[in-house]
Amino acid sequence: MLRFRNTVWLAILSLAALYCPYSTAEKVSYDELNNGDIITVTLDQLLPTQAVLSYDREYARLSRYKDNLKHMYNDLCQINGAKGVKKWGEESQPTDPSSYTCSDKPGTHTDALNTVVVGPKKGSLYLTKGHHLFSTFWDMPNGGTSVPVTVRVTHNLFGSGEDFWPEMSNDQEVWLYDSKGEKIKANDLPEYIGQKQLKHDKYLSLVHFLNGISYSPPVKKSKDNKANSDSLIPFLELHWALEVRKHMKVSDYNLNEPDEYAAALAEAATVMVDLPDDAVIGQSTLTAKEMGKFSQVDSKALAALINDKTSSFNHALAYRLAKKEKSTPKRLLEEEAAAKEKSQSSEATNDSEQPQSN
Numbered sequence: 001m002l003r004f005r006n007t008v009w010l011a012i013l014s015l016a017a018l019y020c021p022y023s024t025a026e027k028v029s030y031d032e033l034n035n036g037d038i039i040t041v042t043l044d045q046l047l048p049t050q051a052v053l054s055y056d057r058e059y060a061r062l063s064r065y066k067d068n069l070k071h072m073y074n075d076l077c078q079i080n081g082a083k084g085v086k087k088w089g090e091e092s093q094p095t096d097p098s099s100y101t102c103s104d105k106p107g108t109h110t111d112a113l114n115t116v117v118v119g120p121k122k123g124s125l126y127l128t129k130g131h132h133l134f135s136t137f138w139d140m141p142n143g144g145t146s147v148p149v150t151v152r153v154t155h156n157l158f159g160s161g162e163d164f165w166p167e168m169s170n171d172q173e174v175w176l177y178d179s180k181g182e183k184i185k186a187n188d189l190p191e192y193i194g195q196k197q198l199k200h201d202k203y204l205s206l207v208h209f210l211n212g213i214s215y216s217p218p219v220k221k222s223k224d225n226k227a228n229s230d231s232l233i234p235f236l237e238l239h240w241a242l243e244v245r246k247h248m249k250v251s252d253y254n255l256n257e258p259d260e261y262a263a264a265l266a267e268a269a270t271v272m273v274d275l276p277d278d279a280v281i282g283q284s285t286l287t288a289k290e291m292g293k294f295s296q297v298d299s300k301a302l303a304a305l306i307n308d309k310t311s312s313f314n315h316a317l318a319y320r321l322a323k324k325e326k327s328t329p330k331r332l333l334e335e336e337a338a339a340k341e342k343s344q345s346s347e348a349t350n351d352s353e354q355p356q357s358n
Contacts, residue, residue, distance in 0.1 A: 030118050030125065031158040038081075038107040038152050043138050044145035046116065046127040048193050049168070050175035050238070051184060052201040054208045056316040058136045059323075063315035065140060072140065077102035079133055080150040081109040094137065095146050106150045114149070117173060118156040120164040128154065128173045131193060138194035145192075172234040177283075181245045202250045203241035206268040209313050213301045214269035215240065215292040236291060239282030240272070247271040256324055258317055262306045265313075269297045 033039070065072040069092075073085040076094055082102035092099040097106075107113070114130030127134065130151075137143045155171070157164050165186040168174040176184050179199035190197035211217065218232045233239075248271055253264040273296050275281075277289040284291070305313045 030123060033118055033153045033156050035153060035155060038110065038113065038150060040106065040148050040150045041125065042146050042148055043134055044192060045125055046134065046193060047119065047124060048131060048190050048198060049126050049128055049173060050131055051189055051198060052177070052179050052204060053132060053135055053195065053198045054205040055195060055200040056205040056320065057132050057208045058139065058195070059319035060312040060316040061133070061136045062140055063319040066319070073100050075133065076137070078112055079114065079130070080106040081112045082106045083109060094143050095148070097148055110152060113152040115154045116151045117154060117168065118158050120157055120160045126168070127193065131198065135193045135195065135198060175235050175238055177238070177242065181242055201241055202255065203245045204237060206250065206265060207237045207240040207244060209265055209305060210269050210272065213298050213305065214272040214294050216294070217292045233284070233286065233291065239284045240291065242282035243275070244268050244271055256321060261317065265306070266302065269302060273297050
């Protein structure tokens with residue numbers, strides 16, 4: 001069905017290309033697109049090249065959007081290569097680009113654009129960068145499948161047939177592991193982005209939050225020699241997640257409990273810095289040192305992440321807890337609260353019965 005919709009959208013794009021400011025590529029037929037062409041598509045036209053997400057990374061953004069919708073429009077403008085939001089109002093909708101104004105025209109800042117590869121079949125576009133933010137736009141209450149986004153074509157593999165996936169793998173543009181860290185086949189990839197199909201890799205969430213605490217990815221430099229957010233290493237966080245999985249069990253922690261989530265982060269950070277510098281990480285060919293491993297945990301940065309109520313960690317946790325409360329029957333929440341209170345009372349009693357040392 002998705003591929004049928006893609007074909008329909010091709011026809012629509014062909015009609016709109018002459019006057020739509022969001023379509024900057026001269027060629028709108030996917031098989032005619034060249035490397036570097038910029039096009040605007042809707043989210044349901046994009047096929048994922050990975051099967052997992054860090055849900056908490058998405059929750060952090062959704063929490064900020066809930067607090068202030070300006071963050072959402074700012075992200076929309078930035079991800080579309082239009083710098084930041086200039087004007088928006090209560091009537092603005094992310095599905096309608098004409099309802100808000102960005103500082104620049106979409107596609108102006110090409111380095112900010114996410115990327116796609118033209119697939120071997122007509123009407124197929126594979127997303128190779130931007131799964132988390134685009135999934136956020138898909139999953140947010142006022143978003144969905146029809147949110148338009150501007151992307152840049154990196155390769156056109158139309159007509160490549162059975163060579164498509166081997167070439168994607170060779171170019172490190174597909175991640176074939178599931179949320180359990182097990183190898184999958186290309187045919188097992190989801191049909192669309194968003195949390196309904198992309199599964200939560202909890203280890204990926206740990207690694208995401210630990211950026212700047214136990215490791216720091218090597219990054220690209222822009223033309224003005226400033227670092228941007230793009231890692232030089234494909235799937236760096238995913239490789240780290242595979243590695244951390246080997247050395248700890250995230251299932252030992254209840255990630256809905258702030259203290260337990262914090263403890264899980266502390267263990268994961270320790271796991272990472274304790275690895276030998278020459279240890280090969282995940283399924284990469286790179287060592288821990290080459291993947292940005294720190295020699296020790298930055299305890300001040302970890303404490304700030306956990307204690308700062310405005311941190312991405314606490315935004316994600318707040319959204320996670322609100323989501324749980326909304327979906328859990330009141331009776332179960334009351335039983336859970338009572339059990340927790342009883343456990344804390346028992347611990348306090350045991351502490352008071354301990355003999356005091358002189």
